[in-house]
Amino acid sequence: VQLVQSGGGLVQPGGSLRLSCAASGFTFSRYSMNWVRQAPGKGLEWVSYISSSSSTIYYADSVKGRITISRDNAKNSVYLQLDSLRAEDTAVFFCAREYYESSGYTRFDYWGQGTLVTVSS
Amino acid sequence: QSVLTQPPSASGTPGQRVTISCSGSSSNIGSNSVNWYQQLPGTAPKLLIYSNNQRPSGVPDRFSGSKSGTSASLAISGLQSEDEADYYCAAWDDSLFWVFGGGTKLTVL
Numbered sequence: 001v002q003l004v005q006s007g008g009g010l011v012q013p014g015g016s017l018r019l020s021c022a023a024s025g026f027t028f029s030r031y032s033m034n035w036v037r038q039a040p041g042k043g044l045e046w047v048s049y050i051s052s053s054s055s056t057i058y059y060a061d062s063v064k065g066r067i068t069i070s071r072d073n074a075k076n077s078v079y080l081q082l083d084s085l086r087a088e089d090t091a092v093f094f095c096a097r098e099y100y101e102s103s104g105y106t107r108f109d110y111w112g113q114g115t116l117v118t119v120s121s
Numbered sequence: 122q123s124v125l126t127q128p129p130s131a132s133g134t135p136g137q138r139v140t141i142s143c144s145g146s147s148s149n150i151g152s153n154s155v156n157w158y159q160q161l162p163g164t165a166p167k168l169l170i171y172s173n174n175q176r177p178s179g180v181p182d183r184f185s186g187s188k189s190g191t192s193a194s195l196a197i198s199g200l201q202s203e204d205e206a207d208y209y210c211a212a213w214d215d216s217l218f219w220v221f222g223g224g225t226k227l228t229v230l
Contacts, residue, residue, distance in 0.1 A: 034219065036166075036219075036221075043123060043207075043221060043223045043224040044158070044166065044209050044211075044221045044224070045221065046211075046218060046219035046221060049218075049219070058217050058218060060218055061218075094165055094166070101172065103172070105153075105154040105171070105172040106154075106213065107156045107171040107172070108156070108158070108168065108211075109168050109171070109177070110168075111165040111167070112165065113165055114165050
């Protein structure tokens with residue numbers, strides 16, 4: 001299982017960026033995916049969730065309206081579109097696979113390497 | 122301000138047993154399972170404990186987890202220098218989002 005991220009970088013306040021996470025080593029279309037971010041020196045913050053078929057999507061209140069999650073199962077990839085970026089969005093963004101057990105319990109079992117988004121003028 | 126509450130730091134000497142607590146509420150820990158993640162400096166988090174007390178393949182049995190009511194704990198026995206890392210608890214919240222603890226920085230003295 002591998003999750004390889006790309007698309008981070010420096011962007012001005014108010015700008016946009018698209019993050020990508022390419023999956024390999026498993027049947028991508030069977031798994032839900034999430035994005036989690038970590039501001040410099042801070043803890044982990046969940047950002048967004050997308051179900052395997054894209055039928056269900058959730059966002060954290062802190063990013064709702066400014067972030068869009070999507071996926072392309074034919075390309076084994078999940079994306080995060082970041083718009084109207086603010087300085088406080090500066091963080092390392094991680095994609096993570098969500099694994100469901102038959103019990104209903106769920107966990108993030110594989111993570112991407114992370115990609116840094118810096119919002120600064 | 123994280124939804125789940127963890128102590129910001131913990132420490133122990135090699136060979137000791139250390140516990141890290143995680144406190145939540147009825148909508149998250151109280152009604153869903155708890156997972157723990159270990160993050161070494163400059164790396165992505167790694168799943169350490171899932172479903173309250175299960176270890177993924179490859180995680181030493183020195184690591185154990187438990188849950189009671191709206192709280193959970195991670196215990197590390199036989200502390201080793203390579204255990205020095207940040208530890209995060211996480212749980213699904215019934216308000217339709219994942220929540221994490223603020224993280225605990227473990228120092229091996």
